[in-house]
Amino acid sequence: MLLAACLPGLLSIAAQAQTAETPPPALSFEQAATLQSQASARQRGAAAGVAAAKADRDAVSTLHRPQVSLDVQELRYQKTITVPLNGVKQGVQNNVNSALTQAAGQVRDQYGEAAGSVADQVAAQVSSLLPGIVAPIPDSLSGSFRQNNFRPTVSAVLPIYMGGAISAAQGAAAAKLREATAAEGIATDADRVSLVQAYFGQALAAQVLATRRDTLAGMDRHLRDATLLEAHGVLPRARRLEVQVARDAAERAVLRAEGDYRTAQLSLASQLQSGAVRTATPLFVNQAPVGPEDGFVLASAANPQIRAASGAQDAAGSATKLVRAQYLPKIYAFGTYNLARHDEVPTLPDWAVGVGVHMTLLSGTDRAAEMRAAHAREAQSAAARDQAERDVKLTVERAWTLTDTTRREYLSEASSLTAARENLRTQEAAFREGEGTTASVIDAQNLLGDALVQRAATAYEYDLALIALLTTSGQAERFESLRTRADALDAPTDDDETP
Known part of the structure; x- marks a missing residue:
């Protein structure tokens, strides 16, 4: 029409x-x-x-080339640290008792049995007083802190075998x-x-x-x-x-x-x-x-x-x-480097390199x-x-x-x-x-x-x-x-x- x-x-x-x-x-x-x-x-x-x-x-x-990336993060974080003291208190008592026993033995060897008996009595009295002395010490110490952190990192991943x-x-x-x-x-x-x-x-x-x-x-x-x-x-x-x-x-x-x-x-x-x-x-x-x-x-x-x-x-x-490549492992090399090591979280490394293996065991499809x-x-x-x-x-x-x-x-x-x-x-x-x-x-x-x-x-x-x-x-x-x-x-x- x-x-x-x-x-x-x-x-x-x-x-x-x-x-x-x-x-x-x-x-x-x-x-x-x-x-x-x-x-x-x-x-x-x-x-x-x-x-x-x-x-x-x-x-x-260029898929065989390494992939290099830059990550920049501005963080504000809080960290809580708890130090247990029970073992420290018991260790102090054990060490003091051992030291007293050793001192009493040295007195006995140097001044005779009579002096040694007196030393044993003194050591026994001090030992009896130790639990009361360490009792005020708490079983643990806990503290937390907050901090701002700037984290620039450079990372590289190099494919070695991609199946x-x-x-x-x-x-x-x-x-x-x-x-x-x-x-x-x-x-x-x-x-x-x-x-x-x-x-x-x-x-x-x-x-x-x-x-x-x-x-x-x-x-x-x-x-x-x-x-x-x-x-x-x-x-x-x-x-x-x-x-x-x-x-x-x-x-x-x-x-x-x-x-x-x-x-x-x-x-x-x-x-x-x-x-x-x-x-x-x-x-x-x-x-x-x-x-x-x-x-x-x-x-x-x-x-x-x-x-x-x-x-x-x-x-x-x-x-x-x-x-078919989904069934095979992937092998790659990687590396990372922190550009602000002076202001970094203590647990993070300055740099790291390694080799990784990835294999999908169970897929959603x-x-x-x-x-x-x-x-x-x-x-x-x-x-x-x-x-x-x-x-x-x-x-x-x-x-x-x-x-x-x-x-x-x-x-x-x-x-x-x-x-x-x-x-x-x-x-x-x-x-x-x-x-x-x-x-x-x-x-x-x-x-x-x-x-x-x-x-x-x-x-x-x-x-x-x-x-x-x-x-x-x-x-x-x-x-x-x-x-x-x-x-x-x-x-x-x-x-x-x-x-």
Whole structure:
């Protein structure tokens, strides 16, 4: 509905452009391809995807390097310290009793037994007094303090063995880059096919319009001859009316061809994101085959769709390795250094280095199920690649057959076109001599027009089949070289495409 509503306005704009004094600029196919590549949003998006994939690959290329971090903390903390004294009190008593016993023994040895008995009595009295002396001492001492602390620390962790996770992550990023590059190729090929369709579609529409105008001019000449013969009583009025009907039909065909040409101009202008242009490169057909079928089948390994499927398969394989890495231990080296050792918590080290091992024993997810899913995705991507290879091979074979068939059809139509031209010349001459019929001239004129249109359509079909063959086999860049090859035949075209 929206297209139907906008189409009259678009046609009006195109008509105004065509009726302007300055004709639209003429572009060769190569110039149109350059303009399209600059204007294509599809190619810009694909290029952005490649840039993003390259950045992702570069981001994980340094995973083997150590990770160094700086932590700065401002702390306010409280510390409570409790010192038990029960053991100290008992130790004091034991030590004093031991010292008294030792002193009494020394008195006995030096002054005799009598002095020793006195010393034992004194020691016994002192010992009896000790529990009372140490009783005021508490069983424990407790104290707390608060402090502000500034803690800047530098830490480093160096991965030694990550269970294959690093190489898997890097492999996945590289596979994603291959996918993005293939997607860019797919976008470029799609634009090239669309350009061939639009550019040579306009060339075909121009050729059809020129042919229909020539047919109308021929019908006008035939009508003038018929009118003159009717005026001299040689031709019945009914025969002249037959010519008039045929001439009016030819005029309607011209109007239809003009509409088709303007629509083709809109299509090409949309591809180029520009105003209306004229095509400077005519339709073409190569006289010789473009190459053996087997060569195109072998070259199809470079097809972007196959490369994208291959990249997806590699990415799935890397994903499986990442899941497998969850089962394996991780070994790393680490180090830390305090930058403010003068104002640090006493229990924290100034620096520390070491080696650690980490292994997940129990995960929150079912790792066995994750592994089964990874294997299934890997199998799915492998099947998708196999299917892509088969589809591309079949498409190449079909495109090669169509390309060669249309090439031979175009070459065989040359004799038909020559015969149609000679037939028209003969029928017109016979009619002017009064020996031919109006129907014969009308049929000959229409036959020639149809032959010209058919040959141009065959050339257009060849060009479409050729670009399909080249893009499917990953050789889209060969289109221009085949178009300019020595055996390339330009299909008849009209230098003036102004409707």
